[in-house]
Amino acid sequence: MSRRRNARKKDFRTPRYARRGRVVAAVMLLAFGALAARAVYLQVLNAGELQAYGKKHHQREVTVPAARGVLSDRNGTALAVSTPVDSVSAVPGELAQAPQSWPALCKQLGISRQTLRRELEAHRGRGFMYLKRHLPPAAAAPVRALGVRGVHLRREYRRYYPAGAAAAHVVGLTDVDMRGIDGMELALEETLRGEDGKKVVLLDSRRNRVDEWVRKGVRGGGDVRLSLDSRLQRIAHRELAKAARRHRAAGGSAVVVDAQSGEVLALTNVPSFNPNNRKGVTHRHLRNRAVIDVFEPGSAIKPFTIAAALESGAASPGDRVQTSPGWLRIGGKTLRDPRDFGELTLGGVVAESSNVGIVKIAQKLPPRALQDLFAALGFGAPPAIGLPGESAGVLPRGGGLRPIERASLSYGYGLSVTALQLARAYTAIANDGIMAPLTVMHRPGGASGRPGQRVFTAATARAVRAMMEQAAAAAGTAAQARIAHYRVAAKTGTVKKFMDGAYAAGRYTAVTAGLAPASRPRLVMVAVLDDPRGEKYYGGEVAAPVFQKVMTRALRMLNIPPDGIGAPARGRT
C-alpha cells in the first residue's frame, strides 16, 4: 500500500509533470493578467468615454410636466381644464438614418413625406425637433407602437375652456407652452403653474425603461376658484351679444357684481373669441373692454353728483330745482335738456336726467366736492381686482377747474371710467354708502377680504337709491330696466363719443347702471354698448334691456326674494 502511494507521489515529481504544471500556471496567470489589464483599461483609463456612451444610450433625463391647476367658477364648474396630450419629437440625425420607417410614421402623423424630409433637412445637426405637437393620447399611441428609432413622445398638456367665448376675457389664455398670457391665467400664473419635475430613466438595449430615479419631485399646480358664475356669465354674454347685433354696436361690456362682497359674478364683452380655437382672433377680440376701455359715463354719473350735494348739505332730498327754460348758459356755452322739464324734485332730475337741473345743483357745491367724491369712488385709479391691463380712467385731479369744466363733471363729461369702475362705484349706493373692494376671486360665505370703504352716509345712499327707483319707474328714462316683482334702481346714460379730438355727431356710448332689489340691494350691474349705429342709441333703449334681461335671470338664479310684489306690472320683457 505505502509503496504504491509513494510511487504515485513520485509520479508528480517527475520533471515532465512539473513542467506541465508550470506551463498551466503561467497561462492562467497570463490570462488573469490580461483580464485585469482589460479591466483597468475599461474601468480606469477609458472610464469617462464609456460612461458617457452608456449614459447617452441607456440613460435619459426626462422632464415630468406639472399639470396646470384647474380654474373653476364659484360653484366649482370648470372654466379652464388641462387635458393631457402627446407631442411627438425626433432626434433629426437618428430619424434621417431610418428612411424605411418614414412612410408608416408619416401616415400616423398625417404629414407628407416631403414635409418630413424638408423638416429633417432644416433641423440637420440639431438634437431635437417637433414632428407634431398636442396629439390626443389615443392618436399618439400608434406612433409609440411603431417604435421608430429617434422618435419620442412627450407628455404635455393642453388647456380646454368649457365656458368658451362668454368667459374668455376673464379666464384668459395660455400659450402653447402652457404659460398664462392673458386674463386670470396670467394673473394667477404662479399658483396655477406648479413646478416641473425631473427624473433619470434607464433604458435597456430595446429602449424599454427598466429603472428610473427622481432628480426633482414634481409639484402640481394649485386649483383656483373664481367669483364668476358660469351660468350668469353665459346669460350676460348672450344678451349682450344679441343687443350688440340688434343695435349694430361696435362692442359692449356687462358686469354683474355682488353688492356686499364685491365679488364679480359676471364680466363679459363683445366682441369675444373662442379660446378653444383661436383662428382669426385679433387684438380687437382679445381686449377685455370692461376693464380696459374707458368712456365718459355721462348721465350715469348723476346719482353721485346728487350724493355729493346731499353729503355737503348743498341740497336735501326734498329740494326742488327750476330747470326752465330747459337750457343754461355757462362760460359762453349753452347746455340743453331735451325739453323744458319745468320745476323738478331731486328725484325728478335723476328720473328725467335733466342736465340743467344737475348743473344747478352742482353749482351750489364747494369747488372740489365733486372731484373729491369721484376720487373716493375710485375713478382715476385702477380697481386692482387682479386682471391684467386694468385702466385707471381719467379724473381731473387739480384744483382750479373752470365753471364749464365743473359743470361737465356733474353730468359725466370730462372724466372717463371703465365699466368695472362704474360698477364698483355703484356698490356704494347699493351698500348704504360703503364701496365694496371688487374681486374676481371666490370669497366663500361672502366674507370680504379687504374691508369696504365708506364714501357717503347710509342716509345719502338710501335717498339716491330712491331717486334711481324713480328713474326706473314707468315714466323714467330707465323704464326698460324694470323687472316684474322686484324693485329696481337704475340710471341710464347716452354719451357722445369723443373721437379724433372732437365729439362726433351721431356717435354714442349707451350705458345703464343699476341695482336690485332696491329695498335691500344684492346685485349691481353695468351694461355698456359702444357706438350703436342702429335706429336706437339711447342708454335707456339699448343698454337698459340688457340690464333688465340679465338681472331678471340673475335674481331668479340666485334665489333672491322679490321685494316688489304687487307693484304695477310692466309690459315689456
Next chain:
Amino acid sequence: MRSALFIAGLALALSALQLVDVRHQNLAAFMHIQQLAGEYDRLNEQWGKLLAEQATWTVRRVESRARAELGMHNPPPGAVYYLLLRPAASVAAAGAQP
C-alpha cells in the same frame, strides 16, 4: 477556519442569489409602477374630460335641450304668481324660482 470559510462561501452564494431575486423584484415592481403611472395618466385625462363635460352640461346643454327638446321657457312676468303666506312680512316666493 475551514468551516468559517465554508459558511462565508455559502452566505456569499445565498446573497448573490438574493441579489438576483431582488433585482428581479425591482424590475417587476418598476413595471408595475409604470403601469400604474399610465393608469394615473389615463384617469387624469378622463377626469379632465369629465370636468369639461360637466361644465358644458351645466352651462349650456341642459338649458338648450330643455328649450329645444322639451319646449321649456322662462315664464313671462305676467305668468308668475307669488303666494304671500304671511301678509307683507316675509315673502315666500313660491313657484317663481326656476
